[in-house]
Amino acid sequence: MTKQPLIALVGNPNAGKSALFNALTGARQKIANYPGVTVERKAGRLTLADGTSCEIIDLPGSYSLDPTSPDEAVTRGVIMGEQEGENRPDLLLLVLDAANLEQHLAFALEVLALGQPTVIALNMIDLAQRDGLTLDPAALSKALNVPVVETVAVRKRGLDALIDAANAALVNADPTKAPLPTQLMGDSIAARRKAARAITRDIIIGETAGRRLSKQADRILLNSFSGPLILLGLLFVIFQAVFSWATPFMDGIEASIGTLGDGAKAVLPEGFFRDMLTEGVIAGIGSVIVFLPQIIILFLFILLLEASGYMARAAFIMDRLMASVGLSGRSFIPLLSSFACAIPGIMATRSISDAKDRLTTILVAPIITCSARLPVYTVIIGAFIPNTELAPFVGLQGVVLFGLYLFGIAGAMLVAWVLRRSVTKGDAAGFLMEMPKYQWPRPRDILLGLWQRAWIFLRRAGTIIFVATIALWLLLTFPQKPDDVAGTQSDYSAAGRIAAAIEPVVAPIGFSRDIALAIIPAMAAREVAVSALATTYAIDAEDEDVQAQELGGTLAGRWSLPTALAFLAWFVFAPQCISTIAVTRRETNSWRWPIFMTVYLFALAWIAAGITYWTARAFGL
Amino acid sequence: MCHYNEWHPACSADLRLVQTNLMILDKLTNNQPVRIANVDWSCFPEAEGRRLRALGIDVGEEVTIRQRGVFFGRDPIALEIGRVTVAIRRKHALAITVEPLAPSTTSDETP
Numbered sequence A: 001m002t003k004q005p006l007i008a009l010v011g012n013p014n015a016g017k018s019a020l021f022n023a024l025t026g027a028r029q030k031i032a033n034y035p036g037v038t039v040e041r042k043a044g045r046l047t048l049a050d051g052t053s054c055e056i057i058d059l060p061g062s063y064s065l066d067p068t069s070p071d072e073a074v075t076r077g078v079i080m081g082e083q084e085g086e087n088r089p090d091l092l093l094l095v096l097d098a099a100n101l102e103q104h105l106a107f108a109l110e111v112l113a114l115g116q117p118t119v120i121a122l123n124m125i126d127l128a129q130r131d132g133l134t135l136d137p138a139a140l141s142k143a144l145n146v147p148v149v150e151t152v153a154v155r156k157r158g159l160d161a162l163i164d165a166a167n168a169a170l171v172n173a174d175p176t177k178a179p180l181p182t183q184l185m186g187d188s189i190a191a192r193r194k195a196a197r198a199i200t201r202d203i204i205i206g207e208t209a210g211r212r213l214s215k216q217a218d219r220i221l222l223n224s225f226s227g228p229l230i231l232l233g234l235l236f237v238i239f240q241a242v243f244s245w246a247t248p249f250m251d252g253i254e255a256s257i258g259t260l261g262d263g264a265k266a267v268l269p270e271g272f273f274r275d276m277l278t279e280g281v282i283a284g285i286g287s288v289i290v291f292l293p294q295i296i297i298l299f300l301f302i303l304l305l306e307a308s309g310y311m312a313r314a315a316f317i318m319d320r321l322m323a324s325v326g327l328s329g330r331s332f333i334p335l336l337s338s339f340a341c342a343i344p345g346i347m348a349t350r351s352i353s354d355a356k357d358r359l360t361t362i363l364v365a366p367i368i369t370c371s372a373r374l375p376v377y378t379v380i381i382g383a384f385i386p387n388t389e390l391a392p393f394v395g396l397q398g399v400v401l402f403g404l405y406l407f408g409i410a411g412a413m414l415v416a417w418v419l420r421r422s423v424t425k426g427d428a429a430g431f432l433m434e435m436p437k438y439q440w441p442r443p444r445d446i447l448l449g450l451w452q453r454a455w456i457f458l459r460r461a462g463t464i465i466f467v468a469t470i471a472l473w474l475l476l477t478f479p480q481k482p483d484d485v486a487g488t489q490s491d492y493s494a495a496g497r498i499a500a501a502i503e504p505v506v507a508p509i510g511f512s513r514d515i516a517l518a519i520i521p522a523m524a525a526r527e528v529a530v531s532a533l534a535t536t537y538a539i540d541a542e543d544e545d546v547q548a549q550e551l552g553g554t555l556a557g558r559w560s561l562p563t564a565l566a567f568l569a570w571f572v573f574a575p576q577c578i579s580t581i582a583v584t585r586r587e588t589n590s591w592r593w594p595i596f597m598t599v600y601l602f603a604l605a606w607i608a609a610g611i612t613y614w615t616a617r618a619f620g621l
Numbered sequence B: 001m002c003h004y005n006e007w008h009p010a011c012s013a014d015l016r017l018v019q020t021n022l023m024i025l026d027k028l029t030n031n032q033p034v035r036i037a038n039v040d041w042s043c044f045p046e047a048e049g050r051r052l053r054a055l056g057i058d059v060g061e062e063v064t065i066r067q068r069g070v071f072f073g074r075d076p077i078a079l080e081i082g083r084v085t086v087a088i089r090r091k092h093a094l095a096i097t098v099e100p101l102a103p104s105t106t107s108d109e110t111p
Helices: A017-025 A070-080 A098-112 A125-130 A137-144 A159-171 A189-203 A213-221 A226-244 A246-267 A272-289 A292-308 A310-323 A329-337 A342-351 A355-367 A373-384 A396-421 A443-477 A494-509 A513-519 A528-540 A548-558 A561-573 A578-588 A592-618 B046-054
Strands: A006-011 A029-033 A040-047 A053-058 A091-097 A118-123 A133-135 A148-150 A204-207 A389-391 A433-435 B033-039 B062-068 B077-081 B084-088 B096-100
Touching: A006 A017, A006 A070, A006 A098, A017 A029, A017 A040, A017 A053, A017 A091, A017 A118, A017 A159, A017 A443, A070 A342, A091 A098, A091 A159, A098 A118, A098 A125, A098 A133, A098 A189, A118 A137, A118 A159, A125 A133, A137 A148, A137 A189, A148 A159, A189 A204, A189 B046, A213 A226, A213 A310, A213 B062, A213 B084, A226 A246, A226 A292, A226 A310, A246 A272, A246 A292, A272 A443, A272 A528, A292 A310, A292 A329, A292 A443, A310 A329, A310 A433, A310 B084, A329 A342, A329 A355, A342 A355, A342 A578, A355 A396, A355 A578, A355 A592, A373 A396, A373 A528, A373 A548, A373 A561, A389 A396, A396 A561, A396 A592, A443 A494, A443 A528, A494 A513, A494 A592, A513 A528, A513 A561, A528 A548, A561 A592, A578 A592
Parallel strands: A006 A053, A006 A091, A091 A118, A118 A148
Antiparallel strands: A029 A040, A040 A053, A133 A204, A433 B084, B033 B062, B033 B096, B062 B077, B077 B084
């Protein structure tokens, strides 16, 4: 069998490359990393008209083959055939934004000068027309000596013609053909821009002022007064939605888990297996799955902001604030994603070109309150903070939760400020960022993104959290306490003995042995703390009905208020997430930074919990 | 490296040019179209200069400041180049010397 051809999508950022990739491959995408670097490799399959099956990859958006970021270095590497783990593409699909030809042609000329088989997709032709541009694709094809196909990726227009052109180019690929007139092969950015401008002038047949919606919108959304207010309002709506919209779904999931547990209990014979299933698996994983609705809602907003083009505006507005701690607006996007989960947040730092900015953002991202802390916060707040109404629609519980979020933000900013003056000292990098055109997000792309995020979360619940929960249940169940020994089963068990060993370290900050027991398996993932407490108390419970749903009541009876508050403060900082540490290792390509991160975050967690505990005690709480 | 070429003699060579209509980009008001006359590349690290050029900020290009700052701040700046808007910082605008142009007829002010 001959090697299947490799097609690479190449283009500037915001050329609509990803939309075209989604339209060409559908949901059948494989996302992995290039070996040794932290750049995502998105691959899919495409069947040509003649039945040839091709692999198609979506290269990171680039402005030039002279790379200024790890992403751009991979694009260059693949196109030149120098990237480890990738063959040189047999065909380049060069994606250009029809409404922004002048800029995109400058990069296109650089790529075309390499002489590889190339087909141009003149994308977003509808938006160009909306902008009042009439183009002559035939003239572009003639000027560049490559096939040009008009496409509207988001409406799947021009895809068949594009696939046909790709097919023809693959079949007739002739490496000896000089594809680009030499006068267009500029040897500097300035020369290429000049050539690009000349070509653009020739192929624009008509130009009217058009509607320029993006400009109108920017006048309000980037305005130095209305812009920040709108962003603030939007963030408020997002957090409100995460908490209020999710409630009915969470209640539903909780009820089904209860039914499932009861069902399992009724069907299965009493014994080891039934206990493991109901006390370990169902109670443990159930207490985590409940948070799926909140995670989906948060990601829905983040994906919408990204797809619409607003996210870059948010970065613009936040730049001044981020600059005050030595970062730039670019760090705002990873940090906002970190409210959902630090892992996509840390991965999103790849777009930060300055190495020190990027490292600082990675190191503080775990302090931002991620959704895995919500289970912990919600359970503790529900158990210890009275639901008093401070003002209409403002409850004390909500205020405490909001306070914890603010604590996380302030902590991250403060740590960034300190790091920027010590560990990651250096000149503040600039903020250079293209503001993409506004677009209506396409429901299909949003759903695809949501599905990918939800699946990652569920897979985590099914693997890491599943294993941690079962391991903890086994450690808590064995050795079995003989009836004539006093104390509880959890104290007698192997886990209890481990917890007793680390208790002296956490005793000064008000943590009991039960808490020590919960924070060990919570190293796997923060939300395990909840399932661990649920499992511990379920095992100790005399009454079979005491399960995770009543965890709050159990806690309120066993913990003091200062301990509960200290536990909350602990989780603002504690780096309890193996996946985050692993992703930091991968993204920084060393063990040094993940170890540094883990140590400094544990130290901060201990100090924050200690201060909280001692202060609360001093006030006689 | 300089941050503010008003204060840094090494970066203000272009200010001594006799051509009197030249201005520092940072001093412009919003919506005033200009052509870039000079960029003091020594004001930024080499990679940042390349990024600026890749985004189309280079000598001879026509640009317009569309928005700047948050509340009363002067930073950052939304700069329009052709059909693209790019966010830059004040320190970039301080290193760019520009020549004012007459307001263009295809301005978006006309409906």
